[in-house]
Amino acid sequence: MTTVHLIGVGMTRFGKHPDRDAADLGAEALLEAIADSGIDPRAIEGAYCGHVFQGMVTGQRILAQVGMAGLPLSNVENACSSGATAIREASLAIRAGEHDVVAAIGTEHLTTRFTGALTPDPSDPEAAVGATMPAVYAMRARRYMEEFGMTREQLALVAVKNRRHAAANPLAHFRKEITVEEVLESRPIADPLNVFDCSPVTDGAAAAILVSDRMLKRLGNGRAVRLAASSLFTGSVDTEPTSMTFEPLTRKTAEAAYERAGIGPEDVGFAEVHDCFTIAEVLRVEGLGLFGQGEYPAAVERGEADIGGRLPINPSGGLLGKGHPLGGTGVAQVVELVRQLRGEAGERQIEGARVGLAHCRGGKAVGIEGAACTVQVLVR
Amino acid sequence: MTVTDQTSAPISFRPREFEVLADGTGRLLGSRCRGCGAPFFPVRAACSGCLGTDLETIRFSTTGTLYTFSVVRQSTPAFPVPYVLGYVDLPEGVRIMSQISGCEPDDVKIGMDLELAVEEFGTSPEGAPLLGYRFRPMAGRGDR
Numbered sequence: 279m280t281t282v283h284l285i286g287v288g289m290t291r292f293g294k295h296p297d298r299d300a301a302d303l304g305a306e307a308l309l310e311a312i313a314d315s316g317i318d319p320r321a322i323e324g325a326y327c328g329h330v331f332q333g334m335v336t337g338q339r340i341l342a343q344v345g346m347a348g349l350p351l352s353n354v355e356n357a358c359s360s361g362a363t364a365i366r367e368a369s370l371a372i373r374a375g376e377h378d379v380v381a382a383i384g385t386e387h388l389t390t391r392f393t394g395a396l397t398p399d400p401s402d403p404e405a406a407v408g409a410t411m412p413a414v415y416a417m418r419a420r421r422y423m424e425e426f427g428m429t430r431e432q433l434a435l436v437a438v439k440n441r442r443h444a445a446a447n448p449l450a451h452f453r454k455e456i457t458v459e460e461v462l463e464s465r466p467i468a469d470p471l472n473v474f475d476c477s478p479v480t481d482g483a484a485a486a487i488l489v490s491d492r493m494l495k496r497l498g499n500g501r502a503v504r505l506a507a508s509s510l511f512t513g514s515v516d517t518e519p520t521s522m523t524f525e526p527l528t529r530k531t532a533e534a535a536y537e538r539a540g541i542g543p544e545d546v547g548f549a550e551v552h553d554c555f556t557i558a559e560v561l562r563v564e565g566l567g568l569f570g571q572g573e574y575p576a577a578v579e580r581g582e583a584d585i586g587g588r589l590p591i592n593p594s595g596g597l598l599g600k601g602h603p604l605g606g607t608g609v610a611q612v613v614e615l616v617r618q619l620r621g622e623a624g625e626r627q628i629e630g631a632r633v634g635l636a637h638c639r640g641g642k643a644v645g646i647e648g649a650a651c652t653v654q655v656l657v658r
Numbered sequence: 659m660t661v662t663d664q665t666s667a668p669i670s671f672r673p674r675e676f677e678v679l680a681d682g683t684g685r686l687l688g689s690r691c692r693g694c695g696a697p698f699f700p701v702r703a704a705c706s707g708c709l710g711t712d713l714e715t716i717r718f719s720t721t722g723t724l725y726t727f728s729v730v731r732q733s734t735p736a737f738p739v740p741y742v743l744g745y746v747d748l749p750e751g752v753r754i755m756s757q758i759s760g761c762e763p764d765d766v767k768i769g770m771d772l773e774l775a776v777e778e779f780g781t782s783p784e785g786a787p788l789l790g791y792r793f794r795p796m797a798g799r800g801d802r
Contacts, residue, residue: 290663394733395732403700406672406790407757408737409755410732412730413743420728421725425703426761465732468728468732514706515698516753517751519752645698645699645702
């Protein structure tokens with residue numbers, strides 16, 4: 279079976295785009311990815327588009343914008359893992375031998391689709407009693423604080439770190455650094471989380487061009503990055519209440535990716551993880567096996583997760599700093615990995631980066647640990 | 659509120675998950691696998707433990723303990739803030755998300771004993787009160 283390579287990436291500025299829409303943003307990202315890859319757009323054989331709230335056939339609108347209608351395209355929805363799922367579907371189409379060149383796009387014009395706190399689908403029993411995503415993570419934060427002694431200040435440091443990274447990212451939603459005090463004094467959303475503990479409502483899109491081995495040989499693209507693994511799982515239905523301070527779903531998805539890539543967590547040089555909330559980053563990196571359980575808050579305090587630290591986490595600024603256009607997020611993580619691995623990350627470049635990991639986890643459905651979890655491993 | 663003064667039959671806000679009995683008390687509904695005994699909330703079509711499809715619908719106990727909680731200060735228009743949201747562990751081995759009522763947010767503690775209460779959750783399109791569930795501190799034991 280062929281290996282899959284990423285030969286081009288593109289991404290819009292993340293933030294508020296009142297004069298744009300999801301298709302327009304997606305088209306900008308796709309055109310940049312095509313130009314970055316150097317490939318003739320006529321060589322692209324198929325496309326996948328991840329989005330959550332953009333309505334019917336958003337991917338087709340993107341292709342129409344760039345003159346590429348006529349390809350097989352599937353729109354994919356997996357909540358906050360939609361873009362990452364588009365990457366995985368594109369890689370599967372190549373691995374299956376169906377296509378040699380596939381585009382993956384993720385987009386969201388979130389500012390026109392909702393305000394305030396994201397909630398599960400209204401049909402869900404938990405939505406019916408007032409569940410919001412910030413509240414779900416706030417409850418996990420409280421439990422984590424109780425079990426592991428994490429302080430409120432340690433939790434705030436995750437936001438401080440990611441905003442600092444975002445300040446070095448010209449495409450990030452937030453470009454200004456913040457302090458622990460500012461996090462603690464920001465507007466309460468769901469105790470103990472304040473608004474600076476939460477990822478913002480962001481518009482944006484990202485795209486990537488994936489190719490097979492034989493196509494890479496034909497193209498001779500020296501900047502290609504290998505997609506060594508792209509795993510996806512849905513959470514299990516619990517038969518008994520389990521810990522909410524650990525993520526078996528993240529662990530399972532990561533282990534499948536490590537096995538496919540032939541690596542272990544110790545080989546990962548840096549990671550983009552799904553920090554939809556400060557506590558989420560803590561739970562993710564421990565679930566991924568990158569840090570021991572209960573150990574991440576102190577590691578952040580020591581600077582280990584900084585750019586320049588032992589294991590940089592969310593060098594792009596993450597969802598907290600770069601922003602979180604739901605469908606765009608998973609593809610944007612891969613854009614960051616590619617740019618880091620090529621040494622094109624500018625001010626936020628991680629020295630000697632060779633293996634990068636991206637993790638997404640989205641959605642809430644009653645009785646399952648998490649709806650959709652993805653892990654991608656990229657190797658230079 | 660109590661519902662003993664209802665003149666018409668009480669209407670559950672989510673009849674598949676929550677039943678209001680004639681005496682005005684409420685019961686959460688779920689499934690138990692007749693094969694392996696695993697309990698589920700809400701009602702399931704098959705068991706995730708053994709994949710058996712022989713499931714019975716059960717009424718859960720009306721008491722539990724608080725696993726964790728948050729005071730929600732931003733929500734959708736349907737839910738005026740603030741309110742306390744928690745996860746309640748029931749003796750049957752299921753964890754239920756519920757609002758916590760009947761006490762000040764500052765008095766809510768992980769591990770506290772709670773009991774199910776029937777409370778109004780909006781109104782039906784015809785204007786009749788819809789009855790849902792919240793958990794409250796157990797009488798005299800809320801500050802454990």
